[in-house]
Amino acid sequence: MEGWIAAAVAALLALLYWQLIIAEGAYLGRRVVAWLYDLSAHLYDRIKGYEDAYEAWFLGRPLARELALLPDPLVLDVATGTGRLPLTLFRDGHYRGRLIGLDYACRMVRLAARKLAPWQERITWLCRDASALPFPDATFDAVTCLEALEFFPRPRRALREMVRVLRPGGILLVSNRIGKEARWLPGRTFTAEAFEAHLRALGLEMVQTKPWQEAYDLVWARKGGRPVPGGLRPWRAVLRCPRCGAPLQPGEAAWICSEGHRFPLRPGGILDLR
Numbered sequence: 285m286e287g288w289i290a291a292a293v294a295a296l297l298a299l300l301y302w303q304l305i306i307a308e309g310a311y312l313g314r315r316v317v318a319w320l321y322d323l324s325a326h327l328y329d330r331i332k333g334y335e336d337a338y339e340a341w342f343l344g345r346p347l348a349r350e351l352a353l354l355p356d357p358l359v360l361d362v363a364t365g366t367g368r369l370p371l372t373l374f375r376d377g378h379y380r381g382r383l384i385g386l387d388y389a390c391r392m393v394r395l396a397a398r399k400l401a402p403w404q405e406r407i408t409w410l411c412r413d414a415s416a417l418p419f420p421d422a423t424f425d426a427v428t429c430l431e432a433l434e435f436f437p438r439p440r441r442a443l444r445e446m447v448r449v450l451r452p453g454g455i456l457l458v459s460n461r462i463g464k465e466a467r468w469l470p471g472r473t474f475t476a477e478a479f480e481a482h483l484r485a486l487g488l489e490m491v492q493t494k495p496w497q498e499a500y501d502l503v504w505a506r507k508g509g510r511p512v513p514g515g516l517r518p519w520r521a522v523l524r525c526p527r528c529g530a531p532l533q534p535g536e537a538a539w540i541c542s543e544g545h546r547f548p549l550r551p552g553g554i555l556d557l558r
């Protein structure tokens with residue numbers, strides 16, 4: 285009898301380890317994922333230990349270079365977390381554009397906003413799920429999403445959304461989970477070949493997978509179709525009401541659409557579109 289109890293406890297612990305540590309709540313719904321990230325937001329940067337030079341080499345500098353010829357480029361960072369991608373992009377010094385950082389975990393975004401305060405005029409922070417992006421088609425000159433796709437309830441749907449809001453000719457930069465833990469995330473990860481094929485099927489061209497970290501490849505691609513001019517979009521032309529699709533207008537403590545839907549501004553100027 286005692287043996288059975290020990291086996292049941294071990295199985296339960298293994299299940300919890302898989303669901304909460306490896307999958308980070310991915311099979312328990314987006315609220316659980318965001319709750320876990322919010323819970324440990326203050327530890328995130330210390331746990332990750334990102335190195336500035338490494339970040340600039342792989343992310344900030346190449347992305348800034350890709351966008352250098354545009355007059356006022358606009359980047360969307362999906363699942364921005366504590367602002368890893370925006371930080372390296374703005375620190376690079378060559379990037380002259382603006383950025384929207386979006387994440388479902390509001391405390392993560394609050395830390396991002398604090399770290400990127402020197403560039404606050406050029407950044408809008410949103411609390412929002414990645415699976416329905418509140419922007420018109422072909423809005424962004426680049427869309428990025430790092431270390432996050434496998435935690436979304438429907439990674440394929442989120443990718444489709446990212447490609448929808450990217451303008452033809454724009455850059456997609458996403459990470460693809462690899463390594464031994466990827467096989468513990470069934471339905472959420474792709475082999476390198478399957479990922480590239482999926483991106484091509486979504487209308488992306490020049491898809492290139494590059495080795496990056498032990499657990500992730502970096503994938504760069506360009507959206508096909510007749511390129512439309514980039515840059516120079518006012519914020520008002522960019523943000524849409526997630527309930528009715530009407531443009532959102534900034535107010536004192538909230539943003540409001542013409543149908544009267546209100547979305548509160550959280551501390552740090554973060555717009556809550558959940």
Ligand SMILES: C[S@@+](CC[C@H](N)C(=O)[O-])C[C@H]1O[C@@H](n2cnc3c(N)ncnc32)[C@H](O)[C@@H]1O
Nearest residue numbers: 314321363364365368387388389413414430432
């Ligand atoms: C490992 S972190 C990566 C953060 C950042 N991109 C980086 O590379 O440091 C994963 C992020 O995905 C966010 N996330 C998970 N599911 C999400 C969803 N459905 N919508 C938006 N963000 C989500 C989490 O809140 C978390 O901040």
